[in-house]
Amino acid sequence: MTQLPSVCIIGAGSSGIAAAKALHERGIPFECFEKSDRVGGNWVFGNKNGMSAAYRSLHINTSRRRMEYSDFPMPESYPDFPHHSHIADYFDRYVDHFGFRDRIVFETGVERAERRPDGLWTVALDTGETRRYDALIVANGHHWDPRWPEPAYPGSFDGEQSHAHHYVDNRPFEGRRVLVVGIGNSAMDIAVETSFVSERTILSARRGAYVLPKYIFGRPLDEIGVNRFTGAVPWAVRKRVLGALYRVGVGKVEDYGLPTPDHGIGEAHPTISADFLNRLAHGEMTYKPAISRLEGGSVRFEDGTTEEVDAIVWCTGYKVTFPFFDERLISAPDNDLPLFRRVFHPSIDNVFFVGLLQPLGAVMPLSEAQGRWIAAHLRGEYALPDPAALAQDIERERRAMFTRYVASKRHTMQVDFDTYLWALGRELRAGAKRMRERGFALPIEPRAAAGAGAAEAEAGAPS
Numbered sequence: 001m002t003q004l005p006s007v008c009i010i011g012a013g014s015s016g017i018a019a020a021k022a023l024h025e026r027g028i029p030f031e032c033f034e035k036s037d038r039v040g041g042n043w044v045f046g047n048k049n050g051m052s053a054a055y056r057s058l059h060i061n062t063s064r065r066r067m068e069y070s071d072f073p074m075p076e077s078y079p080d081f082p083h084h085s086h087i088a089d090y091f092d093r094y095v096d097h098f099g100f101r102d103r104i105v106f107e108t109g110v111e112r113a114e115r116r117p118d119g120l121w122t123v124a125l126d127t128g129e130t131r132r133y134d135a136l137i138v139a140n141g142h143h144w145d146p147r148w149p150e151p152a153y154p155g156s157f158d159g160e161q162s163h164a165h166h167y168v169d170n171r172p173f174e175g176r177r178v179l180v181v182g183i184g185n186s187a188m189d190i191a192v193e194t195s196f197v198s199e200r201t202i203l204s205a206r207r208g209a210y211v212l213p214k215y216i217f218g219r220p221l222d223e224i225g226v227n228r229f230t231g232a233v234p235w236a237v238r239k240r241v242l243g244a245l246y247r248v249g250v251g252k253v254e255d256y257g258l259p260t261p262d263h264g265i266g267e268a269h270p271t272i273s274a275d276f277l278n279r280l281a282h283g284e285m286t287y288k289p290a291i292s293r294l295e296g297g298s299v300r301f302e303d304g305t306t307e308e309v310d311a312i313v314w315c316t317g318y319k320v321t322f323p324f325f326d327e328r329l330i331s332a333p334d335n336d337l338p339l340f341r342r343v344f345h346p347s348i349d350n351v352f353f354v355g356l357l358q359p360l361g362a363v364m365p366l367s368e369a370q371g372r373w374i375a376a377h378l379r380g381e382y383a384l385p386d387p388a389a390l391a392q393d394i395e396r397e398r399r400a401m402f403t404r405y406v407a408s409k410r411h412t413m414q415v416d417f418d419t420y421l422w423a424l425g426r427e428l429r430a431g432a433k434r435m436r437e438r439g440f441a442l443p444i445e446p447r448a449a450a451g452a453g454a455a456e457a458e459a460g461a462p463s
């Protein structure tokens with residue numbers, strides 16, 4: 001039997017477990033390291049790893065049928081938009097159902113991942129151990145390192161400031177004057193919740209948004225018009241359909257007191273809320289434009305008005321970071337890390353990324369497809385395009401994304417759910433053909449050791 005390369009997976013969130021399952025079912029030796037005592041990452045409320053952004057009331061905003069893995073449906077008893085506890089439980093059962101829990105090393109963080117001169121990876125764990133692998137899969141998540149306003153707003157603020165990442169529930173905001181900053185999904189959920197208990201909730205955003213409902217015509221919005229050909233439909237056509245649905249189902253955001261968005265529908269990461277527009281319409285929340293200055297107990301906005309504020313919740317997004325890499329080797333300044341179809345690094349052949357994307361739609365089926373793709377590659381069933389074609393593909397994809405989306409650090413790795421899956425299917429077939437033409441060979445040679453991760457001491461320290 002051909003020996004296969006050994007793999008280290010960093011993280012057992014929904015992306016890491018999808019990758020682990022793909023390697024497990026293809027017989028590829030691997031070890032998956034997880035800081036926490038359980039799988040599920042962000043979806044584990046109060047996660048021991050201290051990295052989860054889940055708040056007490058969090059429900060998914062992509063419907064469950066669009067979020068579930070293709071071969072493990074969520075129970076029919078689940079609602080369309082389940083609570084985080086349902087979702088965390090689902091991930092837990094996935095691991096047992098496919099039988100790879102024993103391949104996950106819990107309560108063990110990867111502190112450093114170094115690429116040796118011979119190309120193997122040396123992985124240093126927080127237990128003090130060091131192991132080496134032929135390949136690395138990075139699935140450490142990208143919604144755990146809070147981004148505070150950069151640069152900070154001028155002036156100073158005397159009240160309390162927190163980031164959405166640390167929001168748990170609305171109790172600390174009872175009877176207070178709260179300013180929520182941003183118009184992404186964290187801002188939606190948090191502003192709605194504080195508006196029920198605060199003396200006043202104000203939402204400040206530097207641009208408008210098409211706030212999408214969860215349902216339209218009685219069905220989850222992300223399920224409407226979806227079939228196996230959706231991915232082949234050009235974005236221009238889908239944009240027209242989405243725009244028409246929005247006009248009929250919601251109307252104009254200006255009528256709810258929001259500014260006219262400076263972009264078209266689908267040209268910003270979707271902001272989804274069933275309640276936000278209602279709270280504005282009920283007068284229980286007020287919109288303000290961007291902040292111009294913090295003035296002690298009050299905040300001045302760009303329209304020249306000021307508001308007295310006790311607490312600011314910055315819902316200003318997240319930074320993409322890999323604390324275990326030397327940032328001269330791999331980093332994502334301003335959240336930007338160019339990759340081939342969000343998986344393959346253009347110049348390092350044995351590092352792969354899973355879940356490092358922002359879909360219009362759910363992440364999990366995409367992570368699942370990425371895991372299968374990497375497994376096919378590691379087994380010698382898929383060959384990458386030649387380096388020039390690969391670089392061109394990355395460039396083409398980036399140009400299309402940056403042209404379509406509003407310039408913002410949140411729009412550096414956007415993909416359309418169905419288009420991505422459809423294109424990946426085509427790419428897999430093209431890569432299988434390339435592999436046949438080149439003559440089957442493992443793209444990553446198994447050199448680290450027999451079995452997954454060998455103790456580094458056996459081979460000597462990395463040079």
Ligand SMILES: Cc1cc2nc3c(=O)[nH]c(=O)nc-3n(C[C@H](O)[C@H](O)[C@H](O)COP(=O)(O)OP(=O)(O)OC[C@H]3O[C@@H](n4cnc5c(N)ncnc54)[C@H](O)[C@@H]3O)c2cc1C
Pocket residue numbers: 010011012013014015016033034035036039040041042043049051053054055058059060061062067108109110111139140141142143144186324354355356361362363364
């Ligand atoms: C509030 C909120 C709501 C969201 N809602 C949705 C939604 O409705 N639908 C959707 O599709 N997406 C949603 N997302 C996006 C979210 O990123 C994904 O749902 C999902 O959590 C991505 O999974 P992941 O495995 O990539 O990352 P994570 O869930 O962040 O998991 C990463 C895992 O890696 C582990 N890890 C990290 N570093 C190390 C290390 N050095 N060593 C060992 N282990 C490590 C962590 O402990 C963690 O378990 C939401 C995000 C947020 C913040």
Ligand SMILES: NC(=O)c1ccc[n+]([C@@H]2O[C@H](COP(=O)([O-])OP(=O)(O)OC[C@H]3O[C@@H](n4cnc5c(N)ncnc54)[C@H](OP(=O)(O)O)[C@@H]3O)[C@@H](O)[C@H]2O)c1
Pocket residue numbers: 058059060061062143148149150151164181182183184185186187189205206207269315316317318358406407408409410
């Ligand atoms: N219920 C749910 O399922 C749920 C809930 C919360 C979050 N999420 C997901 O979690 C991820 C993160 O969402 P998020 O809302 O935390 O972050 P996000 O999508 O990155 O949004 C950040 C928001 O903050 C704004 N912003 C950034 N810097 C700013 C600054 N200096 N001043 C003013 N505004 C600033 C951005 O505006 P610009 O556009 O101008 O940059 C944007 O409106 C997303 O994938 C989201 O879908 C899901």
